[in-house]
Amino acid sequence: MLPVNLKDFDKKVAENKSKLRRFLTKVEKNPPRHLDKIADQINTEVWQEVDCLSCANCCKKMSPTFTSKDLKRISAHLNMTEEEFRDKWLEYDKKDKDWMNKTQPCQFLDLKTNMCSIYEVRPADCSGFPHLNKKKMVDYIHVHKQNIQYCPATYKMVEKLSERAAAGAKASRERKEREA
Structure with a gap:
């Protein structure tokens, strides 16, 4: 697990926040099958990669x-x-x-x-916080939209979810092309 570099994190957020928020809006409107199961798997991965004590950005920039x-x-x-x-x-x-x-x-x-x-x-x-493992993820998407700019764990979770959705869509297109 690497420590969080907040300067690098802020740069990534500036570059990708809008894209990730749009993705979350699509998920909110049309949740993929097994979203909660996928989110639970990603949650486990995220906490193997993110060290909260090297960050504390939530405590520095947000209020409970x-x-x-x-x-x-x-x-x-x-x-x-x-x-x-x-x-x-x-x-x-x-x-x-x-x-x-x-x-x-x-x-x-x-x-x-x-x-x-x-x-x-x-x-x-x-x-x-950061509410990544709530049982019905779709009910917390509005929270994740806000938290991606503050929390590297939330950012990473949404990024991984977006990557998996893109890979799934690509696999589906390729399968349809083979069948045609």
């Missing part, structure tokens, strides 16, 4: 949403009231009706180690 359960759990862990916790670190997004970090990178990220100081009680949004 904090549920009421998250607020209770994390504030108790920090020996604070929920109100103290919210006042110190969070802001309320009126549009989405979510509590989110005031600043980026995340206040709980140790920038030297890329480790979370509240990992054992981190928000549910963080513990599920």
